[in-house]
Amino acid sequence: MIKYTFKRILYMLFVFSIMTVILFTLYGMIPGDPARAEVEGLRQTLKPDEYEHAYQLARQRMGLDLPKHIRYINYVKGLVKGELGQSIVYKMPVSKVIITPLKTTIFINIFAVVIGLALTIPLGIRTAVRKNSNFDKAVQVLTIIGHSIPVFIFSLLFIYAFSVKLGWFPVSGMKTANFKGTDWEAFLDKVWHLALPLMVMTIGSLAGLTRYIRAAMADALSMDYIKTARAKGLKEKVVIYSHAWRNALLPIVTLLIGWLMSIFYGSLIIERMFNLNGLGKLLIESLYNQDYDVVMAIQLLYIVIALLGNLLSDLSYGIVDPRVRVNK
Amino acid sequence: MSMKQVDENKQNDKKKKSFLSLLFANLFGSKKELSIFEEEQVQSPWRTVINTFKSNKVAMTGFIVFLLIFSIVMIAPLVHPIDLSFSETSQKDIAPGFDMMALPDAILGKVQDIGVGPTFSIGASTDGKVYIWGKTRISSTIDVKNYPIDPATKRPVDMGNVVKVAAGFDHALALNDEGEVFAWGNNRQKQASIPTELKFTKDIKDIYGGYQSSIVLTGDGRSIYFGNTMNNDYDEFHPYQGQLDKIAVASDGLIGLTRDGEVVYLGSQINAYSRIPENMGKVVDISASAVTMAAVNEDGKVFVWGNVTKSKGEGNVPETDSKIIKIIGGRYHYNAITENGDIYSWGSNNYKQSTIPQKVKEADIVKVYSGYYQNYGIASDGKVYTWGLKGYLFGTDDLGRDIFTRLLNGGRMSMTIGAVAVVISTTIGIIVGAVSGYFGGKIDNVLQRISEVISSLPFLPFAMILSSLIGNSMTSTQRIVLIMVILGLLSWTGLQRLVRAQVLSVREQEYVIAAKSLGIKEKNIVFRHILPNVISVILVSATLSFATSMLTEASLSFLGFGVQAPHPTWGNMLYGANNSIVIQNYWWRWVYASIVLGISVICINLVGDGLRDAVDPRSQER
Numbered sequence: 001m002i003k004y005t006f007k008r009i010l011y012m013l014f015v016f017s018i019m020t021v022i023l024f025t026l027y028g029m030i031p032g033d034p035a036r037a038e039v040e041g042l043r044q045t046l047k048p049d050e051y052e053h054a055y056q057l058a059r060q061r062m063g064l065d066l067p068k069h070i071r072y073i074n075y076v077k078g079l080v081k082g083e084l085g086q087s088i089v090y091k092m093p094v095s096k097v098i099i100t101p102l103k104t105t106i107f108i109n110i111f112a113v114v115i116g117l118a119l120t121i122p123l124g125i126r127t128a129v130r131k132n133s134n135f136d137k138a139v140q141v142l143t144i145i146g147h148s149i150p151v152f153i154f155s156l157l158f159i160y161a162f163s164v165k166l167g168w169f170p171v172s173g174m175k176t177a178n179f180k181g182t183d184w185e186a187f188l189d190k191v192w193h194l195a196l197p198l199m200v201m202t203i204g205s206l207a208g209l210t211r212y213i214r215a216a217m218a219d220a221l222s223m224d225y226i227k228t229a230r231a232k233g234l235k236e237k238v239v240i241y242s243h244a245w246r247n248a249l250l251p252i253v254t255l256l257i258g259w260l261m262s263i264f265y266g267s268l269i270i271e272r273m274f275n276l277n278g279l280g281k282l283l284i285e286s287l288y289n290q291d292y293d294v295v296m297a298i299q300l301l302y303i304v305i306a307l308l309g310n311l312l313s314d315l316s317y318g319i320v321d322p323r324v325r326v327n328k
Numbered sequence: 329m330s331m332k333q334v335d336e337n338k339q340n341d342k343k344k345k346s347f348l349s350l351l352f353a354n355l356f357g358s359k360k361e362l363s364i365f366e367e368e369q370v371q372s373p374w375r376t377v378i379n380t381f382k383s384n385k386v387a388m389t390g391f392i393v394f395l396l397i398f399s400i401v402m403i404a405p406l407v408h409p410i411d412l413s414f415s416e417t418s419q420k421d422i423a424p425g426f427d428m429m430a431l432p433d434a435i436l437g438k439v440q441d442i443g444v445g446p447t448f449s450i451g452a453s454t455d456g457k458v459y460i461w462g463k464t465r466i467s468s469t470i471d472v473k474n475y476p477i478d479p480a481t482k483r484p485v486d487m488g489n490v491v492k493v494a495a496g497f498d499h500a501l502a503l504n505d506e507g508e509v510f511a512w513g514n515n516r517q518k519q520a521s522i523p524t525e526l527k528f529t530k531d532i533k534d535i536y537g538g539y540q541s542s543i544v545l546t547g548d549g550r551s552i553y554f555g556n557t558m559n560n561d562y563d564e565f566h567p568y569q570g571q572l573d574k575i576a577v578a579s580d581g582l583i584g585l586t587r588d589g590e591v592v593y594l595g596s597q598i599n600a601y602s603r604i605p606e607n608m609g610k611v612v613d614i615s616a617s618a619v620t621m622a623a624v625n626e627d628g629k630v631f632v633w634g635n636v637t638k639s640k641g642e643g644n645v646p647e648t649d650s651k652i653i654k655i656i657g658g659r660y661h662y663n664a665i666t667e668n669g670d671i672y673s674w675g676s677n678n679y680k681q682s683t684i685p686q687k688v689k690e691a692d693i694v695k696v697y698s699g700y701y702q703n704y705g706i707a708s709d710g711k712v713y714t715w716g717l718k719g720y721l722f723g724t725d726d727l728g729r730d731i732f733t734r735l736l737n738g739g740r741m742s743m744t745i746g747a748v749a750v751v752i753s754t755t756i757g758i759i760v761g762a763v764s765g766y767f768g769g770k771i772d773n774v775l776q777r778i779s780e781v782i783s784s785l786p787f788l789p790f791a792m793i794l795s796s797l798i799g800n801s802m803t804s805t806q807r808i809v810l811i812m813v814i815l816g817l818l819s820w821t822g823l824q825r826l827v828r829a830q831v832l833s834v835r836e837q838e839y840v841i842a843a844k845s846l847g848i849k850e851k852n853i854v855f856r857h858i859l860p861n862v863i864s865v866i867l868v869s870a871t872l873s874f875a876t877s878m879l880t881e882a883s884l885s886f887l888g889f890g891v892q893a894p895h896p897t898w899g900n901m902l903y904g905a906n907n908s909i910v911i912q913n914y915w916w917r918w919v920y921a922s923i924v925l926g927i928s929v930i931c932i933n934l935v936g937d938g939l940r941d942a943v944d945p946r947s948q949e950r
Contacts, residue, residue: 015781026797141386144937148929150879152886152902153922156911164912171908258784265786269883273906283789284887287796299793306784 001318008314012307019303020079024072027296035059037088084300085293089286094297098282102264102301104174105271105278108194109263112201116259120206124213128248129240131218139210146207154200155273162196169196172275197274201267205259212255213248220248249320254313261309265302377864380942387938394931397924401739410737411678412894418446418497418659418700419728421914426719428462429702435459437710443537444699445495446659448472450502456489458502463719466498466514468913476512476520485510495699496537496555497579507532511542519555526552538577545575551584551594561595568592576616576657578634583621585614591623605631615657617642617675622662628652630664640676648672658682658698658716665696671705681716688713723916726904731916735924738896742925745812745897746878752816753877754823754870758859761827766835766854772828783821791818791880792889804892811890815877823869830862864943871936875929882925898925 035058043051059065063074078084084094127136163171170176175189220226221244229243230236268280275281279298286294371379381387428447431439438454448462450472464473472495475484488504495501499513499520507530511520517540526532531547541555541562549572553562561581574585575594581601582594589610593602601621609625616622620634620642628651636643640660652672654665661675661682671693673682679701691713693705701717722731764775794814799807834840835858843853882899884890891897898921904910905918 011777015777019781030797030800144933145926145930148875148879148933149922149926150883150886152883152906153918153926156902156905156918156922159908160911160915164908261784262786265789268788269887272887280789283792287792287889290800295793298789302786302789306781306786310780310784 004318005311005315008311012311015307016303017076020076020300021072023296023299024075027292028068030290030292033064035062035064079300084297087286087291087294089289089291089294094293097294098279098297098301101277101279101282104276105265105267105280106263108197108201108267108270108276108278111194111198112205112266113260113263115198115202116205116209117256119202120209120213123206124210125217125240125245127210128214128217128221131221136214139214143207143211146203147211151200151204151269152273154204155197155270158196158200159273169193172273174276194276197267197270197276200273201270205266209255209259213252216248216251217244219251220244223247246320250317253316253320257309257313257316261305261312264305377939377942381938384938384941387934387941390931390934390938394928394935397739397928397931398743401736401743404736405740408733408736410733410896414727414729416728419724420726421917422447422463422720422724422728423465424720424723424731424916425463426721428717428719429704429714430461431704431712431714432459432461436712439704439706439710439712440490441492442697442704443493443495443500444658444697444702444704445472445500445537446497446700448495448500449699449702449704450493450495450500452490452493452502456491456505458487458490458493460500468909470498470514472498472500472513474512476510492535494535494537494542496542497539499537499542501535501537501542503532503535506530509535509544514540517541517556521554523552523554534575536575536577536582538582539579541577543575543577543582545572549573549587551575551582561597561599561601563594563596566592566594566596568594574614576614576621578616578621579618581621583614583616585611585623589626591621600634603633605633613654615655615662617657617662618659620657622655622657624652624655624664628666630655630662632662642675644674646672646674654696656696656698658703659700661698663696663698663703665693669693671696673703679717683715685713685715688715722920723914725901725917726914731901731920734896734901735898735920738898738901738921739924739928741808741891741895741897742878742881742899743928745808745815745881745891746874748812749815749819749877749881750870750874752813753818753820753873754866756816757820757823757869758827758866760820761824762831762854762859764824765828765831766850766858775824776828779821779824782818785818787818787880788883791815791884792887795884795889804895808891808895811881811884815880819873819877819880823866823873826865826869827862830865831858834858834861868936868940868943871932871939875932875936878925878929878932898928 038058039055087094087097090097127139130136162168170193174193179189229239271278271280283298435451435453440452440454442451448464451459460473465471478485487502487510490502490504492503502510509522509526513520519540519542529546533547534545536543541560544552549570551572559580571586572584573587576583584592584594591604591611608631611623611625614623620632620636622632624630630645632643648666650666650668652664652666656663664672671684673684675682681701688705692708694708695706697704703716705713720730760775764772791814799810843857881890885897885899886902891900901921902918
């Protein structure tokens with residue numbers, strides 16, 4: 001098991017380094033000159049030759065004249081030290097720019113994932129157990145609708161209904177401007193602001209997972225060992241939760257891990273709709289502003305998360321399914 | 329046997345079936361009851377799949393609705409093509425409805441005067457009452473329907489016996505028989521603030537409304553102007569004060585007609601309007617469209633000058649049977665009345681504003697009111713005929729574009745992008761899955777690792793980044809192709825896994841071994857012998873991923889990283905909708921696009937689900 005994990009981690013590092021090469025070349029192809037951008041403001045104040053000198057200095061400092069592979073190595077060295085580059089818009093290191101939005105995104109998404117899991121798993125199991133009942137059919141129709149309507153349309157509807165018409169929740173933002181109060185009141189204020197986005201996110205994510213869990217569970221319930229378990233006279237609860245659910249978990253695990261991983265990026269559209277200062281909004285704004293160091297850092301983060309997710313699901317297979325307890 | 333069952337039996341005995349039930353049975357399929365002696369006909373697997381699908385009512389409904397939407401958006405744009413460069417400020421953010429020229433019943437038969445605004449019209453009846461109809465809301469706070477408020481009493485002013493009315497771009501004017509002028513509506517540029525000098529002038533001949541401006545013509549031939557002075561070229565001290573007989577207002581300039589029949593420019597600049605044609609002779613009538621001026625002389629000859637454009641065709645004055653005596657300008661078109669009482673029309677015809685209906689040609693029209701895209705013809709018997717722009721089925725967006733047209737054309741774009749993306753992803757998925765499953769070993773390992781990484785990357789952010797990195801310097805058409813390719817390249821992994829699993833399961837079956845021993849090429853074994861056996865899985869997956877592709881395209885375009893304006897798609901039509909002002913005040917800008925997008929995707933998903941059930945052998949157990 002340890003050896004397998006070790007192997008997987010090595011493989012992860014390999015993939016990651018390939019990805020950085022690809023990204024580095026991709027971002028290198030973007031037309032634009034960061035050194036020129038930096039000294040552009042001095043053009044009016046300096047004489048032409050002084051300006052040219054400043055420009056050359058900037059190029060040297062940024063290492064733009066070095067050959068590509070050396071620049072790449074420098075970049076990787078920076079990465080190892082945790083230097084992700086400099087944001088053009090915020091005029092500070094990318095790692096500092098990213099940290100607050102990342103926290104916000106995780107904060108929002110953890111809520112959504114927990115609420116989502118708490119709703120979808122029981123719902124999926126219930127519908128699979130009572131397959132073809134009216135309840136099941138109703139849930140099926142609702143989930144198809146939920147699955148088919150994009151999150152931003154839900155957001156529009158919810159904003160229209162709850163913010164504009166009823167006025168229960170604020171239209172956008174994370175907190176009341178100039179809010180004064182105790183920490184607890186500040187927290188309540190935050191929850192009040194986040195209620196609508198969270199509602200939309202939960203509804204948006206319910207459908208897909210519920211359908212998936214139902215399918216997996218229905219498959220498991222149609223197996224012969226369920227008949228055996230029932231024939232043994234086991235309680236229905238035991239049959240469902242112990243015998244069927246454990247087997248149904250197998251196909252669900254990948255999806256669940258993917259879902260857990262989505263706490264880092266799942267709220268992209270929501271953040272834009274509700275103007276929440278999260279990672280997704282930062283990404284969109286950086287793309288608009290062509291602040292590519294920030295974009296690249298966020299992209300690297302996503303890749304790391306994706307690889308970690310892969311590793312996690314591989315390992316969890318071993319935990320869930322005794323047949324794949326690997327000892328390669 | 330209970331009563332209910334008896335009733336049911338009775339119904340079953342009825343052999344006569346209504347046309348509707350037959351249609352229903354044929355569309356959705358109905359199970360034929362077989363007696364115990366009959367044997368069920370042996371069907372090919374595909375027949376069974378089709379029959380099972382047909383008997384699934386939900387999926388069939390989805391299929392039919394989708395087909396309907398699909399054929400509408402594919403065919404309608406051919407009939408209803410879109411002009412991508414179109415934008416019209418006077419028509420922006422208009423609510424759905426066809427009531428722009430719906431005169432109130434009370435004014436019918438006794439029209440005294442009509443003033444035509446961009447989306448609303450104002451009329452005075454012969455008994456001096458003022459009526460306003462059409463889309464009167466200018467902004468969330470200004471509505472032309474609200475008469476001016478008397479600051480003293482806080483109640484609408486009593487305008488008395490109104491004899492003349494005029495409509496500007498976003499305000500309205502009225503003149504009563506005591507020579508008092510009233511103005512209301514948008515007052516940002518003071519176009520609705522009556523200047524003090526008018527309070528002492530009771531002899532007023534006419535009133536005119538322009539773009540953010542109002543002009544009053546006094547009985548002694550002077551013009552008094554109020555409103556936006558930056559946009560409109562008007563010289564208060566022009567040399568023709570005291571000689572004017574008539575005024576015509578374009579959207580940024582005005583001309584006058586003197587009592588001697590000479591056309592004069594009332595501004596100080598030298599521009600297209602001030603280059604008045606020479607040798608016009610004695611002019612009897614003048615008029616203006618938004619960007620051109622027109623005059624007709626004693627001989628009935630029409631002169632058009634200003635910023636005349638070929639595409640709009642304001643200059644194409646038609647041949648007439650008799651002398652033109654009067655011209656009336658719209659936004660980009662002109663109407664002319666001849667001595668015989670015939671009406672001719674020329675100029676831009678995008679809203680059918682210069683197509684005179686047969687009914688109007690036959691009627692005895694004595695007076696025509698035109699403005700913007702609307703025309704009112706008053707017959708001698710007092711009947712009112714209208715032609716031109718009546719309104720919009722689904723309203724207009726912030727650039728004045730018809731949302732219905734954009735929905736049709738956007739639908740075609742959305743569906744095309746979804747379909748092409750699916751074709752790309754399916755092709756890659758099939759090839760990778762088949763190769764990986766059939767050959768196994770190292771190839772399989774490498775392909776699976778690649779697919780794993782791609783499938784675990786967060787889809788939307790990556791599509792966004794790719795489209796903005798690569799599409800940075802692309803034209804909008806290239807960008808559309810790019811979106812299709814990105815969607816295709818990022819979404820083949822699911823299908824790949826399915827195909828691989830299927831190929832793995834059939835790889836060791838006898839027919840494959842037989843094929844192998846016959847010495848058939850491996851390529852042919854995979855694609856000719858194995859693939860046909862997994863086609864059902866592919867079909868289901870392609871259907872479902874068509875829905876996903878459409879959704880992703882919509883999300884991307886909504887965020888501004890997909891297809892970009894002016895090309896419409898259902899997603900980017902919602903692009904400007906994420907602020908509470910639009911959500912609240914201009915609901916038609918997001919509701920319709922959301923509805924069609926939602927319904928289409930729901931239908932595709934229903935079809936996909938139905939197909940999956942039909943293909944799944946377990947669902948045919950009995």
